[in-house]
Amino acid sequence: MADDLHLEEVMLKSERVFDGVFLHVNRDTVRLPDGSTTEREYILHPGAVMLIPVLDDGRVVMERQWRYPLARSFVEFPAGKIDAGEPPLDTCSRELREETGYFARRFTFLATINNAISYSNEDIHVYLAEGLVAGERELDAGEFLDVLEVDPAELLEWIRGGLVTDVKTIIGAFWLDRIRSGAWPPDGVSAVATG
Numbered sequence: 001m002a003d004d005l006h007l008e009e010v011m012l013k014s015e016r017v018f019d020g021v022f023l024h025v026n027r028d029t030v031r032l033p034d035g036s037t038t039e040r041e042y043i044l045h046p047g048a049v050m051l052i053p054v055l056d057d058g059r060v061v062m063e064r065q066w067r068y069p070l071a072r073s074f075v076e077f078p079a080g081k082i083d084a085g086e087p088p089l090d091t092c093s094r095e096l097r098e099e100t101g102y103f104a105r106r107f108t109f110l111a112t113i114n115n116a117i118s119y120s121n122e123d124i125h126v127y128l129a130e131g132l133v134a135g136e137r138e139l140d141a142g143e144f145l146d147v148l149e150v151d152p153a154e155l156l157e158w159i160r161g162g163l164v165t166d167v168k169t170i171i172g173a174f175w176l177d178r179i180r181s182g183a184w185p186p187d188g189v190s191a192v193a194t195g
Contacts, residue, residue, distance in 0.1 A: 006033055009040070017041070022081070045122035049091045050079040052110075052172045053102060053129040060152055060176065061100050061132065062169075065145035075148065075158065076169040079124070088125045096129060098138045100147050105131025108190040110175055115167050124168055126175065128186060152176055 009030040018025035024044040031037055053061040064075050080095035082088055092107050108128040115124060139145070150158075155173050158164040164173075178184035 008033065012037065022046075041119070043116075043120040043122070045081075045120050046084065047082040047088075047123045047125070048079055049082065049088050049095060049125045049127060050077050050168050050172060051092055051096055051104075051107075051127050051129045052077055052176050053096060053100065053104065053132055054176070055132055055149060058152065058180075059149045060155065061102060062148045062150050062155070063099060063145045064148060065143075074166050074169075075150075075164050076166040077172045079168060082125075089127075092127050092129065097135065098140060099143075099145060101135045101137040102129075103133045103135055104129035105133070106190055108186045110186060113168065113171055126168075126172060128176075128179070152180065 009032055011028050011030050013029040015027050016024060017027045025041060026044060027039055027041045029037055030040050055061065061078065062075055063078055064073050066073050078095055078099045080091060080099070082091045086094075089107060093104070096102050096104055106129070108130070110126045110128055113124050113126060114120075114122065116122060137147070152173070155164065156177060159170050159173055164170065175184070179186060
């Protein structure tokens with residue numbers, strides 16, 4: 001990338017304005033490139049993974065769950081928060097098993113995405129999950145969701161028609177489409193699941 005120091009904002013003071021169970025909010029005073037100052041509020045997030053679980057027949061495993069802030073259900077790929085000290089690959093195995101009941105024999109890292117760059121530091125690590133074996137779900141207390149098996153072409157139509165609007169799921173669907181077309185062969189590190 002080109003030199004971007006002329007765009008840099010320098011933190012002068014940082015203040016925690018909210019501490020939640022899951023999310024924390026900071027308000028920082030920053031010096032702008034022209035020397036003036038302003039405030040930046042942002043959400044601190046522990047990071048997450050998102051899985052694109054592909055069945056042997058090519059369909060993908062998805063979830064439908066209620067998302068309280070928007071007061072409706074969403075169809076999305078399985079995803080979840082990385083616990084403190086937990087390697088992302090362990091989060092992949094845990095979330096896939098808990099939410100869908102599936103175990104994956106192989107995970108391939110595809111990318112890290114930032115879905116809310118203007119107000120959050122959240123990193124979402126995207127993995128392809130293959131060699132799926134069905135099992136029993138282990139939902140967390142208070143977690144309610146439906147598991148769906150969807151043809152990737154149908155998923156793209158749902159995105160085009162506005163039925164799927166979750167940004168991480170849209171990005172995952174486009175990654176999968178590029179992989180399936182041969183345009184983007186996965187070059188990430190594959191790992192064999194052990195647990």
